[in-house]
Amino acid sequence: MNVAAGWRVARLVGVHDETATARTLVLDVPGWPGHLGGQHVDLQLTAEDGYQAQRSYSLAAPAKGDRIELTVQRVPDGEVSPYLTEVLTIGDPIEVRGPVGGWFVWRPADPAPVLLLAGGAGIVPLMAMVRARRAEASRTPFRLIYSLRTPGDLYYGEELRRPGPGDAGADATLLYTRTAPPGSPRPSRRLSTEDVERYGWPPDFEPTCYVCGPTGFVEAAADMLTKLGHDPRRVRTERFGPSGG
């Protein structure tokens, strides 16, 4: 059996609220083997009567030793995400399987430019790629387009608003769908093909495109990329669920 395939018991060692509905969890996972940006873990909860629920969560940052970070958006009426964001307390154990996933990943050795399209919580694995680029001191050109509802929905705000020297060549554009901050040149509206053309890479640069977010966002954004002439084989997608962008 694959080493990543077994369940290990992790422990919650830190939390950080990103927004009113999203929380970053820092887990200590003994013997963590390291991972690539874009990979995820499965978490498993077991009730007293033996009922089990499993969900996937993207790794939000490169590991620091045995420590990994996830960012979970609370889905109202959800089975698992309210537990993770409201109930799980520092010191509590939780079962983790991973790292898993070999398709929605960025490999630092890949020389192709990278275009990241995030809708809402879909920023999580894409931020992991930006952070991996920084950690590897990679010079691969990155462009991130992050579509979010309001300034209050921004994850990783400190890092995205004030990029450090390690992020030179990784440009981020924040696009608001409901309420833009005062003074924004672009009125709030949904992501459009023009936005992707303007803030992304032209198709002849042959970027690898990673699209992540709610299903509707991912399908619309992937269509825009194809319409602009990006080869569908270079468009990688990951859908988090029905809504929530």
Add this chain to the structure above:
Amino acid sequence: MDDRHQDRHQDRHQDRHQDGNALAGPLAEIFSVDVTAALGRCAACGLNGPLASLRVYGQAPGPLVGRCPGCEAVVLRLVRGPEDAWLDLSGTRCLRVPLGG
């Protein structure tokens, strides 16, 4: 929107699917390489794409059904029992697995 489109739209909302990338953990129990990156050809319509692009119905540890994003045919079924896993790939014509290196 014509009726057929609307029906499909409603169906999609009724039986919610998740992303094919979610197969990575359950399949890692069976294979030592990541199979979500493998290219599979749908036996029904011939569409070729990574297993990560399938629509997955069901939720682990329960049974999982992967459907073709092009024609909705069943491409893969995975049932995990207490002691065995059953993987039915009869809806896949062939699978090309990248081995790295």
